[in-house]
Amino acid sequence: MRELPAGCGAIRYVCPVSARWSCLAGIALFYVPFLAWVCLFIALFAWGGAFGLALTLLVAAVIGYAIYFVMILTSQMQHRGVRVTGQDQPELLAVVDKVMQQAGIKRLDGVWLAPEPNAWALAGRRDWLGRRHVGVAIGLLMAAHVSADELTAILAHEAGHLTDPDFLRHSLAARRRSICRKLKFRTSWPLRWYWRWVLKVTREQGVAVERHADAVAVRMCGADLAAQAQHRVAEASCVHAIAMKLLIRPCWERRIAPATFFQAYEAVWNRAPERVEAAVAAWMKAPEKPDDTHPGLAERCGGRSFPLAARLRGDIPLAGLADLDRRFAVSLRWQEARYPMKTMTWAEMKAERASQKAAKNGKAPSEVAT
Numbered sequence: 001m002r003e004l005p006a007g008c009g010a011i012r013y014v015c016p017v018s019a020r021w022s023c024l025a026g027i028a029l030f031y032v033p034f035l036a037w038v039c040l041f042i043a044l045f046a047w048g049g050a051f052g053l054a055l056t057l058l059v060a061a062v063i064g065y066a067i068y069f070v071m072i073l074t075s076q077m078q079h080r081g082v083r084v085t086g087q088d089q090p091e092l093l094a095v096v097d098k099v100m101q102q103a104g105i106k107r108l109d110g111v112w113l114a115p116e117p118n119a120w121a122l123a124g125r126r127d128w129l130g131r132r133h134v135g136v137a138i139g140l141l142m143a144a145h146v147s148a149d150e151l152t153a154i155l156a157h158e159a160g161h162l163t164d165p166d167f168l169r170h171s172l173a174a175r176r177r178s179i180c181r182k183l184k185f186r187t188s189w190p191l192r193w194y195w196r197w198v199l200k201v202t203r204e205q206g207v208a209v210e211r212h213a214d215a216v217a218v219r220m221c222g223a224d225l226a227a228q229a230q231h232r233v234a235e236a237s238c239v240h241a242i243a244m245k246l247l248i249r250p251c252w253e254r255r256i257a258p259a260t261f262f263q264a265y266e267a268v269w270n271r272a273p274e275r276v277e278a279a280v281a282a283w284m285k286a287p288e289k290p291d292d293t294h295p296g297l298a299e300r301c302g303g304r305s306f307p308l309a310a311r312l313r314g315d316i317p318l319a320g321l322a323d324l325d326r327r328f329a330v331s332l333r334w335q336e337a338r339y340p341m342k343t344m345t346w347a348e349m350k351a352e353r354a355s356q357k358a359a360k361n362g363k364a365p366s367e368v369a370t
């Protein structure tokens, strides 16, 4: 693992006043639909002669939110996935501890392995002593794909988020991500138009938080390694997307839930590397869109292209990878396709297909399936 220069996480940063106001305006835009609903609600009650009742309900809602806020303050940080401990994954945790230490983060509330193929900084609320709860989530496929040095650069980027002194732009970026989720899952037509406009006008301030984290990664690990690490994350994301499109979602459509995903990832990597290469190249050339929460991949890779990694598996030993793979296959399935399915291994699916083919050709299933 690469040695990091001491104190490299600290970057002096002074937020320009104009950027501060832009962030505040962007955050305010996020609450406009909610405030419009509240005003409409009060106006309707006032029109019906029950203005006092509307105000009582409003006060009750504010008290309810205050209780909820206090409960959040006292709760531990949680994340979807499997919490990593020093006993389970000593090598992985050694990389995390080293980067966080160098970045000046003294207390990390938790490290989670997650089903998605990238990594996130988890910045929670502050506790009663004013210390912010912070954690890191690492995608299993990404952790399995990268080298220890590349993971160092990826975690340096996440440490850049956790040490970002500009709370306002961090807050704006979180709200932009929330808008993207709203647009993906549920929102009415007029709001859809409004949220798209908000994403457009707040884009530059929104992605500034990622540019800051990228700069921290460059400072901690060097431009070459930081760019290469971004490329590896893109490779893992493309392998996941291709496996989902070609192998996993077609199974879900047939009401079959593959018990594991890594065989599908291996199949994509070994049998169709040109697809992965083309997907990463297309991502490199993709024009930037208002709803991007990150700068373009070309910018993050410093305008450079890298050859694909030699293998799908990197050099970080991950204990219980098969078990984690099974758990995350179930988790992603429930997240994206919530209808009854029959769980099958890839070998069982292959045997079933062979048996159906044999039945079609008039042969005994056992002749083909073995």
Ligand SMILES: [Zn+2]
Binding pocket: 157, 158, 161, 210, 213
């Ligand atoms: Zn980031």
